[in-house]
Amino acid sequence: MTDRVRLFQTLPHTCGYFAERTAQNLVVDPGAPHLDRLYGPALAKGFRRAGGHLYLPQCTACQACVPCRIDVDGFSIDRGQRRCLKRNADLTVNEQMPGFTHERHALYQRYLHARHSGGGMDAADAEDFQRFLAAPWSPTLFLEFRKGRRLLGVAVTDMALAGLSAVYTFFDPDEQARSLGTFGILQQVELAKRRGVPYVYLGFWIAGHPKMDYKRHFKPLEIRKHGRWIPMP
Known part of the structure; x- marks a missing residue:
């Protein structure tokens, strides 16, 4: 900047x-x-x-x-995350070009309807899908999770030299037991390691907010306060 x-x-x-x-x-x-x-x-x-x-x-x-990010080199997987990987050992993960497909959009709509019913987001059409998840200038890829040919989840991922950004993950709402949100971040950490980028940016942390609690389990987590990045206490 x-x-x-x-x-x-x-x-x-x-x-x-x-x-x-x-x-x-x-x-x-x-x-x-x-x-x-x-x-x-x-x-x-x-x-x-x-x-x-x-x-x-x-x-x-x-x-x-509060902005937060995972230190990729220092990342230490915990017991619950290992169990998540084991539960999803039957899935394949593929790096794909971003953009609209009918298959992705159908999964996205099902996810929004289950998570945000009645809030307006669950009515996302093809244009909404493309406008929210991608940008012409953004170095985006879609990590697709599949069991056989069936699409179970997509982790929308931006790549930059400063790090990888976990933009949004959507998945089959009938597969809650798989913890596909956690699985997606673990795959993004692995992708960052393969690409040699130092951080996975997870957006914002809000202390005590139930929708943000999962982020503190990815350690070491750094937060940005007063213009600098510091380890989360």
């Missing part, structure tokens, strides 16, 4: 994590040239991608969202 890149602040909107709060984001100019080159430095400063936008929460009354 440099002083030649414009940053915009969004208008206040309902927080996606706490319905009673309002939120604002700092957004990198979506029309800036060479967003692909800006992506790595933006990740390192705590930004995250949603569709074609790079954003960072910038709320005046709340600092609950």
